[in-house]
Amino acid sequence: MYISVSDRNGGKKDAQPTSNDPQLPQQAFRLSPVILWLGIVSMFTDISSESVSAVLPLYITGFLGLSAIAFGILDGINQGASAIVRIAAGWAADRSGHPKWIALAGYGLSMVARVGFLFAGGFWALTAIVTGDRIGKGIRTAPRDALITVSAQSEYLARHFGVHRMLDNIGAASGPLLAFFILMLIPNGYGTLFVVSLAFAVIGVATLALVVPNLKTAKSAGTAREPRRRPSFVFRWSLLREPGLGRLLVASGLLGLLTVGDGFIYLVLQDRDSFAVQWFPLLYVGTNVVFLVLAIPLGRLADRWGKAKVFVAGHVALLLCYVLAAVPLGGLGPTLGCLVLLGAFYAATDGVLAALASQLTPPEKLATGIGAAQTVVALSRMAASAGFGVLWFALGPSTAMFVVGGCLAVAVPASLLILRAGIRQRQSA
Numbered sequence: 001m002y003i004s005v006s007d008r009n010g011g012k013k014d015a016q017p018t019s020n021d022p023q024l025p026q027q028a029f030r031l032s033p034v035i036l037w038l039g040i041v042s043m044f045t046d047i048s049s050e051s052v053s054a055v056l057p058l059y060i061t062g063f064l065g066l067s068a069i070a071f072g073i074l075d076g077i078n079q080g081a082s083a084i085v086r087i088a089a090g091w092a093a094d095r096s097g098h099p100k101w102i103a104l105a106g107y108g109l110s111m112v113a114r115v116g117f118l119f120a121g122g123f124w125a126l127t128a129i130v131t132g133d134r135i136g137k138g139i140r141t142a143p144r145d146a147l148i149t150v151s152a153q154s155e156y157l158a159r160h161f162g163v164h165r166m167l168d169n170i171g172a173a174s175g176p177l178l179a180f181f182i183l184m185l186i187p188n189g190y191g192t193l194f195v196v197s198l199a200f201a202v203i204g205v206a207t208l209a210l211v212v213p214n215l216k217t218a219k220s221a222g223t224a225r226e227p228r229r230r231p232s233f234v235f236r237w238s239l240l241r242e243p244g245l246g247r248l249l250v251a252s253g254l255l256g257l258l259t260v261g262d263g264f265i266y267l268v269l270q271d272r273d274s275f276a277v278q279w280f281p282l283l284y285v286g287t288n289v290v291f292l293v294l295a296i297p298l299g300r301l302a303d304r305w306g307k308a309k310v311f312v313a314g315h316v317a318l319l320l321c322y323v324l325a326a327v328p329l330g331g332l333g334p335t336l337g338c339l340v341l342l343g344a345f346y347a348a349t350d351g352v353l354a355a356l357a358s359q360l361t362p363p364e365k366l367a368t369g370i371g372a373a374q375t376v377v378a379l380s381r382m383a384a385s386a387g388f389g390v391l392w393f394a395l396g397p398s399t400a401m402f403v404v405g406g407c408l409a410v411a412v413p414a415s416l417l418i419l420r421a422g423i424r425q426r427q428s429a
Contacts, residue, residue, distance in 0.1 A: 027153060027155065029153065029156050029159065030153065031160070031163060032151040032152060032160070034147060034148075034151040034212065034213060034215065035148055035151050035152065035160055035163060035164055036163075036167075037207065037208075037211050037212045038144060038147060038148060038164060038208075038212060039163065039164045039166070039167025039168060040167060040207060041107070041204050041207050041208045041212065042144075042164065042167060042168035042171060042204075043167045043168060043170050043171035043174075043204075044171060044200050044201070044203045044204035044207065045107060045110070045171065045200070045201060045204040046168055046169070046171030046172040046174075046175055047171040047172075047174050047175045047178065047197075047200040048110075048111075048114060048175065048197045048198070048199075048200035048201040048204065049110070049133070049137075049175065049197070049201075050171065050172045050173075050174075050175030050176055050284060050288070051175035051176065051178045051179045051193060051196065051197050051200075052114075052117060052175075052179075052193065052194065052197050053078070053175075053176075053263075053284070054175060054176035054179045054180075054280070054281035054283075054284040054285075055179050055183065055190065055193065055280070055281060056074070056078075056263065057071060057075075057263040057264075057266065057267055057280070058280050059190060060074060060126070061267075063188065063190065064121070064122070064123075066123060067393075069389045069390065069393055070123055070389075071263070071267075071389065072264075072385055072386050072387075072388060072389015072390065072392070073127075073386055073389065074123075074126060074127065074130055075261040075263050075264065075385040075386075075389070076261075076381075076382040076383070076384075076385035076386035076389075077127060077130050077131055077134060077382065078130050078134060078261070078385075081130065081131045081134035081135055081138070081378075081382070082134045082135060082137045082138025082139075082141070082374075082378050083138060083374075083375045083376075083378035083379040083382065084135060084138060085135055085138040085139050086138045086139075086141065086142055086371040086372075086374050086375040086378065087142075087368060087371045087372050087375050088371075089102055089106065089138060089139040089140070089141075089142055089143060089367075089371060090142035090143065090146070090367035090368040090369070090370060090371025090372070091367070091368045091371070092143075093142065093143035093146055093367040093368075094146075094364065094365055094366065094367050094368050097216045098214055098216065099143030099144070099146045099147050099215070099367055100143070100147065100208070100212060100213075100214045100215065101214070102139065102140070102143040103139070103140040103143040103144045103147070103208065104140075104205070104208055104209055105139055105140075106135075106136045106137065106138070106139030106140025106141070106143070107136065107140050107201075107204060107205045107208055108136070108205055109132060109133075109135060109136030109139060110132075110133050110136030110137060110140075110201060111136075111198070111201040111202060111204075111205050112132070112136075113129050113130075113132035113133035113136060114133070114194070114197055114198040114201050115198060116128070116129035116132070117129060117194040117197070117198075118191065118194050118195065118198075138374075138375075138378070141370075141371070141374055142367045142368070142370045142371030142374060143367055145161075145354045145358075145367070145370045146366050146367035146370060147212075147215055148160060148161060148164055148354075149354075149358050149366055149370075150215055150366075151215065155303070156303060157303065157355045157358065157359070158299040158300070158302035158303045158307055158310075158351065158352055158355040159296060159299040159300050159303055160299075161299055161351030161352070161354055161355050162295040162296040162297075162298065162299025162300065162347075162351055163295075163296055163299070164351065165291070165292075165295040165299075165347070165350055165351040166292045166295040166296055167292075168292075169288045169289075169291040169292035169295060169346075170292055172284070172288035172291065172292075173284075173285050173288035173289045173291075173292060175197075175200075175284070176281040176282065176283075176284035176285045176288070177281070177282070177285045178193075178196065179193055179281040180279075180281040180282055180285070182196065183281070243360070243422075243425045243426045243428075244360040244422035244423055244425045244426030245357070245360045245361060245369055245372070245373075245422070245426075246422070247418050247419060247421055247422030247425065248356060248357060248360055248373055248419065248422055249372060249373060249376045250418055251415040251416075251418040251419050251422070252353060252373055252376055252377050252380075252415075253376040253377070253379070253380045254380075254411050254414070254415055254418075255312075255315050255380075255408075255411055255412075255415050256376065256377045256378075256379075256380030256381045256384065257380045257381075257383060257384050257411075258384060258404055258407050258408040258411055259315075259318065259380070259381050259384050260322070260384060260385065260388050260401070260404055261381070261384070261385040261388070262284070262287065262342065264385065264388055264389075264392070265321065265322075265325055265338065265342065265401075266280065266283045266284070267397070268325045268326070268397045268398070268401055269283065269325055269335055269338060271397050272325075272328070272330055272397075272398070273330045273331070273335065283335075283339060286336065286339035286340075286343070287339050287342045287343045287346070288343065289343065290339060290340050290342070290343025290344060290347070291343040291346045291347050291350075293343075293347075294343065294344055294347035294348075295347045295350075295351065297347075298310055298314075298344075298347045298348045298352070299351060299352070299355075302348075302352045302355065307352050307355055307356040307359065308356060308416070308419035308420065308422075308423060309416075310348050310352050311348065311349055311352045311353060311356060311419070312412060312415055312416045312419065313348055314344065314345045314346075314347070314348025314349040314352070315345065315349070315408065315411075315412050315415070316412055317341045317342075317344040317345045317348065318341070318342070318345040318408065319405055319408045319409055319412065320341050321337075321338050321341035321342045321345065322401050322402075322404060322405035322408065323402075323405055324337050324338050324341065325338050325401055326397075326398045326399075326401035326402045326405065327398075328398070353373055353374070353377065354370050354373070354374070356373075356419075357369050357370045357372070357373035357374075358370060359426070360422065360423075360426050384404075388400060388404065391403060391404070
């Protein structure tokens with residue numbers, strides 16, 4: 001990652017390497033309060049969203065009686081509807097220089113969508129609600145990650161993202177646990193769960209609005225000699241040709257096409273072991289506990305070993321998860337193994353992708369670059385979920401999982417080569 005350095009007279013020198021350079025002295029790691037508060041906001045929001053997501057597969061296929069193909073479509077929307085606005089939201093954050101307000105709009109839209117769950121009872125109503133919720137997620141993610149980036153020490157960027165993702169996944173683990181207890185106490189108590197989910201969403205939005213400072217990003221900054229240019233408010237597709245960023249988009253899109261949604265993996269496990277449906281939300285708890293435990297260690301590893309290597313290694317864990325879910329080995333051990341591998345996959349890819357995208361994007365286009373990478377992943381995972389629903393219907397759950405795993409085994413080494421070439425391109429530029 002490169003930054004411009006000002007001389008004593010206010011001019012600019014040539015771009016200099018940040019303290020990622022091993023020859024420069026390393027500062028001690030310091031966690032910014034901004035990142036801490038953003039993590040708390042994400043924690044409350046994830047309690048809200050994951051408490052619903054944890055029961056959505058059973059709510060759709062069991063309570064409402066819809067098919068696996070219908071769930072595949074809804075899960076695809078859940079994975080990819082946010083892609084509609086991710087780049088636009090990142091661009092708006094860069095243009096305005098105030099990413100907090102763009103992120104607040106996204107969190108607010110997701111909060112409003114929670115109200116719809118209180119009244120929805122069919123496929124099309126659920127489609128509209130899930131789409132609105134995911135569009136809110138798409139609006140907030142890139143501006144929030146831009147706030148994290150400008151608040152973090154550049155040499156510890158992946159670790160700062162790891163801290164945020166750890167707090168985020170405390171909420172992601174608590175949400176399904178909350179759903180488990182509500183449904184344990186109130187059988188088919190989905191209405192009660194939706195009310196509690198809305199309450200946590202309101203707390204998250206209020207925390208962001210009242211506590212998180214309104215930091216300015218590079219767009220709003222300028223020097224005495226170089227005043228800020230008037231924004232053109234035209235998205236520049238040339239951003240996608242930034243050295244290295246295009247290859248990141250290709251690699252992440254290829255891997256995303258072979259990333260099956262969590263709900264399908266859990267349904268495969270439930271189909272194989274036939275455990276009681278009230279235990280289903282605990283599968284989400286197990287995955288997210290592993291995620292929050294590994295988020296910081298894998299962020300540190302990415303800063304030291306290389307972000308691209310850790311990102312690809314996470315997909316190796318996903319491949320092993322597919323294999324373990326598909327083989328006819330029932331019991332607690334294989335199920336726990338799947339949850340550990342899936343949690344490791346998310347810990348190695350979620351925050352690391354944003355850190356890698358920021359490393360390959362100019363500072364003044366930071367949120368747009370992060371949004372572009374997240375858009376490609378969201379769109380590809382949307383296609384993956386819809387396609388896997390069809391494979392499930394045609395081949396059965398285990399065979400469909402083996403097919404996707406075989407394709408992922410080919411894509412992993414190819415993606416590593418693509419990412420290495422992109423990093424070399426950025427370094428030479």
